[in-house]
Amino acid sequence: MGIAISGTGLHTPSQSISNAELVESFNAYVRNFNEQNKDAIARGEVEALQESSVEFIEKASGIKSRYVVEKEHTLDPKIMCPRLPERPNDELSILAEIGVLAARDAMKAADKKAEDIDAVLVACSNLQRAYPAIAIEVQNALGIEGFGFDMNVACSSATFGIQAAADMIKAGNARSILVVNPEICSGHLNFRDRDSHFIFGDVATAAVLEPEETAHSKDSFRILGTRLKTAFSNNIRNNFGFLNRTSPETANNTDKLFVQEGRKVFKEVVPLVSDMITSHLEDLGKNAYDLKRMWLHQANKNMNDLISRKVLGQDPDQDQAPVILDEYANTSSAGSIIAFHKYKSDMAVGDLGLICSFGAGYSAGTVVVEKLS
Numbered sequence: 001m002g003i004a005i006s007g008t009g010l011h012t013p014s015q016s017i018s019n020a021e022l023v024e025s026f027n028a029y030v031r032n033f034n035e036q037n038k039d040a041i042a043r044g045e046v047e048a049l050q051e052s053s054v055e056f057i058e059k060a061s062g063i064k065s066r067y068v069v070e071k072e073h074t075l076d077p078k079i080m081c082p083r084l085p086e087r088p089n090d091e092l093s094i095l096a097e098i099g100v101l102a103a104r105d106a107m108k109a110a111d112k113k114a115e116d117i118d119a120v121l122v123a124c125s126n127l128q129r130a131y132p133a134i135a136i137e138v139q140n141a142l143g144i145e146g147f148g149f150d151m152n153v154a155c156s157s158a159t160f161g162i163q164a165a166a167d168m169i170k171a172g173n174a175r176s177i178l179v180v181n182p183e184i185c186s187g188h189l190n191f192r193d194r195d196s197h198f199i200f201g202d203v204a205t206a207a208v209l210e211p212e213e214t215a216h217s218k219d220s221f222r223i224l225g226t227r228l229k230t231a232f233s234n235n236i237r238n239n240f241g242f243l244n245r246t247s248p249e250t251a252n253n254t255d256k257l258f259v260q261e262g263r264k265v266f267k268e269v270v271p272l273v274s275d276m277i278t279s280h281l282e283d284l285g286k287n288a289y290d291l292k293r294m295w296l297h298q299a300n301k302n303m304n305d306l307i308s309r310k311v312l313g314q315d316p317d318q319d320q321a322p323v324i325l326d327e328y329a330n331t332s333s334a335g336s337i338i339a340f341h342k343y344k345s346d347m348a349v350g351d352l353g354l355i356c357s358f359g360a361g362y363s364a365g366t367v368v369v370e371k372l373s
């Protein structure tokens with residue numbers, strides 16, 4: 001049975017932060033810190049913090065701005081963290097809320113109603129709570145029967161979710177499945193860390209998968225194949241978890257937020273992903289020149305350019321490998337789906353494309369698609 005991605009959805013938060021605003025806040029924090037610690041710094045007991053720069057951020061990453069669910073406190077040099085008041089249990093959680101908005105958009109694009117869908121997978125990097133699953137909350141809010149569960153494969157959650165959904169449909173366990181990627185990355189980002197304070201943004205994406213036979217939207221894609229890979233690495237970590245409270249002396253250390261060795265990630269992930277793309281295409285009897293477009297994970301523009309050069313043998317243009325990270329920053333699992341969502345309707349029937357994710361784990365996923373309608 002052929003499986004189609006028959007609709008995608010996007011919810012973009014209304015507030016955004018430019019690099020200039022972010023750097024102004026970071027540098028105010030640095031100046032306050034250095035002033036407050038000036039005697040200890042002079043004695044060599046504390047290291048002075050260094051300022052960040054807009055030029056570095058744009059050159060090193062290609063990021064120019066990011067959307068966030070809460071801007072004011074994130075930019076307050078005394079807080080540098082979004083403030084999202086806890087909601088009562090009978091209100092929709094914020095992660096489910098943005099997921100529902102993206103899911104509705106995807107259902108509309110796929111021309112599907114709640115009764116057409118049998119399952120909801122919430123696949124993302126950061127889940128708001130242990131249980132009940134956010135997916136079950138999204139399912140309930142949308143009025144969908146059937147089942148839902150959460151899965152976390154960091155930045156590769158969306159492609160892993162797509163393969164899981166496609167396999168479940170093929171196995172006859174569901175007719176149509178919603179894969180939802182709500183990413184509130186500002187919640188796990190250490191805005192006081194110079195190396196990474198600029199990296200992430202918030203967003204939600206969603207996709208509807210169903211058998212080709214029932215897909216009748218104007219913008220659907222046949223899945224030609226999916227491939228997943230994981231290889232353990234400590235170079236991207238977040239040690240937040242339910243056992244943190246059992247070690248109170250380290251429970252609030254900065255490793256309970258996102259940390260990475262960016263240079264190592266860059267060096268190790270580029271060959272892993274480019275080889276994976278090439279061999280997946282080969283196994284499908286295709287090659288890179290058959291691809292009209294690659295919707296790559298959106299973490300770093302230089303990294304994507306290098307992957308494209310290795311795979312295509314040339315510098316990509318916006319048509320071959322669209323960039324959305326300039327506006328959205330790294331939105332973890334949602335990045336490649338935002339690119340797919342925004343840059344697919346111009347494709348002709350029969351055109352081939354590739355959705356590709358990579359990130360912590362390491363984890364990587366490729367989904368090769370062909371435009372159906």
Ligand code: COA
Binds near residue numbers: 060196260332359
């Ligand atoms: N402002 C100004 N300068 C900064 C800075 C900042 N915010 N952060 C670091 N620098 C400086 C460093 O101090 C260093 O200076 P030095 O050369 O004098 O020592 C220099 O810039 C280079 O730092 P480095 O950390 O090596 O930068 P980089 O070129 O590797 O870029 C990343 C950093 C994170 C943008 C890049 O490594 C990256 O994106 N890697 C891939 C990460 C990824 O995909 N992760 C997946 C997450 S899901």
